[in-house]
Amino acid sequence: MKGKMATYKPLLWILAIPVLNIFYGILNHGDSNVNSMMTDLDAQIPFVPAFIIPYLLWYPFMITMLFTFCIKNRPVYYRTLLALCLGLIISYITFYVYQTSIVRPEVTGHGLLNWLVQLVYRTDGPYNCFPSIHVLSSYLMLKGIADCRNWPLLSIVLVRITSWSIILSTLLVKQHVILDIVGGIILAEIMYYAARKWMKPLQAMRNQASM
Numbered sequence: 001m002k003g004k005m006a007t008y009k010p011l012l013w014i015l016a017i018p019v020l021n022i023f024y025g026i027l028n029h030g031d032s033n034v035n036s037m038m039t040d041l042d043a044q045i046p047f048v049p050a051f052i053i054p055y056l057l058w059y060p061f062m063i064t065m066l067f068t069f070c071i072k073n074r075p076v077y078y079r080t081l082l083a084l085c086l087g088l089i090i091s092y093i094t095f096y097v098y099q100t101s102i103v104r105p106e107v108t109g110h111g112l113l114n115w116l117v118q119l120v121y122r123t124d125g126p127y128n129c130f131p132s133i134h135v136l137s138s139y140l141m142l143k144g145i146a147d148c149r150n151w152p153l154l155s156i157v158l159v160r161i162t163s164w165s166i167i168l169s170t171l172l173v174k175q176h177v178i179l180d181i182v183g184g185i186i187l188a189e190i191m192y193y194a195a196r197k198w199m200k201p202l203q204a205m206r207n208q209a210s211m
Helices: 002-020 022-027 040-044 049-056 058-072 074-097 112-123 133-146 153-172 178-209
Strands: none
Touching: 002 022, 002 058, 002 074, 022 074, 049 058, 049 112, 049 153, 058 074, 058 133, 058 153, 074 133, 074 178, 133 153, 133 178, 153 178
């Protein structure tokens, strides 16, 4: 029993994500200082309602990946979670000092997919765009899986397909623009690199203590 508790106790750190997400709702509004990062290329990207499915799979996918990392590769779990939390903090600071917005299309069609898009539009304001948190977190799952050794090839392929589908969906359901995606990827790269550097001495100290 105690062994199982020790195995799953680190999962409690995932609760930091919904706590940090409180600030997303606080900042998800516009004022006179809202900026647009939309380009002519963004205007050429089509609206594809079917991509609302991977877009909505983002949160369960992220939690599932963190859970799996925790069970199968604890250093990757801590590294990815730390990078994500740091990335969220930087994202919220950016939203506060440089709020951006996106112009969404009018969804008039019927059917489940269009209804889901309308639901997202109603519950999530068109703000907090740069950098994209969907992209930040999905790309971090790619970084984490790349650090996992001896995982089944099928699992790695599925993670990659899911992550890139979520990233692509942010453009195709018109929740983000290209620069939002670029910002999310760059932020993820920097935070994962920082988390790796910061945690390496801690891991070395832990290994020495266990000797």
